[in-house]
Amino acid sequence: MLLKVRGLSKSFDGLQAVSGVDFDLPQGEVRALIGPNGAGKTTLVGMICGRIAPTSGTVTFDGEDITRLPAHKRILKGMAYTFQITSIFPRLPVQENVALAARRRLQGRAVEAAAAEALGRVGLKAQADEDAGNLSYGHQRLLEIAMGLVQAPRLLILDEPTQGLSEGEIEAFKALIRALAGETTILLIEHNMKVVMETADTVSVLNFGEMLAEGTPQQIHENADVQAAYLGTG
Numbered sequence: 001m002l003l004k005v006r007g008l009s010k011s012f013d014g015l016q017a018v019s020g021v022d023f024d025l026p027q028g029e030v031r032a033l034i035g036p037n038g039a040g041k042t043t044l045v046g047m048i049c050g051r052i053a054p055t056s057g058t059v060t061f062d063g064e065d066i067t068r069l070p071a072h073k074r075i076l077k078g079m080a081y082t083f084q085i086t087s088i089f090p091r092l093p094v095q096e097n098v099a100l101a102a103r104r105r106l107q108g109r110a111v112e113a114a115a116a117e118a119l120g121r122v123g124l125k126a127q128a129d130e131d132a133g134n135l136s137y138g139h140q141r142l143l144e145i146a147m148g149l150v151q152a153p154r155l156l157i158l159d160e161p162t163q164g165l166s167e168g169e170i171e172a173f174k175a176l177i178r179a180l181a182g183e184t185t186i187l188l189i190e191h192n193m194k195v196v197m198e199t200a201d202t203v204s205v206l207n208f209g210e211m212l213a214e215g216t217p218q219q220i221h222e223n224a225d226v227q228a229a230y231l232g233t234g
């Protein structure tokens with residue numbers, strides 16, 4: 001098991017954001033984490049990648065207890081949390097942004113080759129020389145994914161990657177996830193159910209900080225408890 005979460009809880013001033021979550025993510029799986037607004041998804045993922053200290057519980061990555069390891073050390077172990085660890089440098093070219101991320105693990109010519117490959121994968125090759133700040137919002141999000149990918153992570157965590165993307169960009173994103181499936185383990189917080197249904201191997205549903213259900217996209221789609229949880233919040 002690549003990632004193992006046991007009894008993970010977080011309270012903020014008495015508000016129980018995540019309570020007693022158990023969660024297993026096998027190597028190579030694409031897992032979607034869904035749930036109504038405020039269910040605790042970002043808090044759970046924050047504890048997995050080390051940005052948020054849990055109130056109790058453990059996180060094990062590749063057999064090692066990393067519960068107390070700071071975020072930057074988790075990155076070195078192969079966790080990439082794209083939208084938090086990478087921030088775009090708007091005045092640098094797109095390619096240079098990706099090269100900076102690549103230098104966490106590579107040197108010399110390998111940096112440029114890896115950056116070009118990552119840009120190709122997210123469909124931004126034509127924008128390589130533009131300043132990152134001039135990209136559309138959707139393209140900036142794809143750039144962030146390229147900056148995660150270029151680090152060759154063992155676990156890639158994407159927090160609402162399709163938010164703000166156009167229909168065409170969402171199609172490209174789905175194709176990218178399918179291409180990465182089996183190669184990289186992916187944990188995807190996603191509100192767009194079409195994206196979830198078409199990319200995830202398995203879906204975990206969080207509701208009021210607790211794991212409500214886990215199953216294939218089809219099972220989750222048909223699950224009465226899940227339907228009720230979403231209806232309850234409008």
Ligand SMILES: Nc1ncnc2c1ncn2[C@@H]1O[C@H](COP(=O)(O)OP(=O)(O)OP(=O)(O)O)[C@@H](O)[C@H]1O
Pocket residue numbers: 012015016017035036037038039040041042043044
């Ligand atoms: N730093 C914080 N301080 C206090 N309360 C917080 C903090 N972070 C999150 N919360 C609360 O914890 C609960 C879970 O929030 P979280 O952001 O994890 O949910 P979410 O499922 O990611 O929601 P969304 O889908 O809206 O992003 C919410 O009630 C939120 O208000």
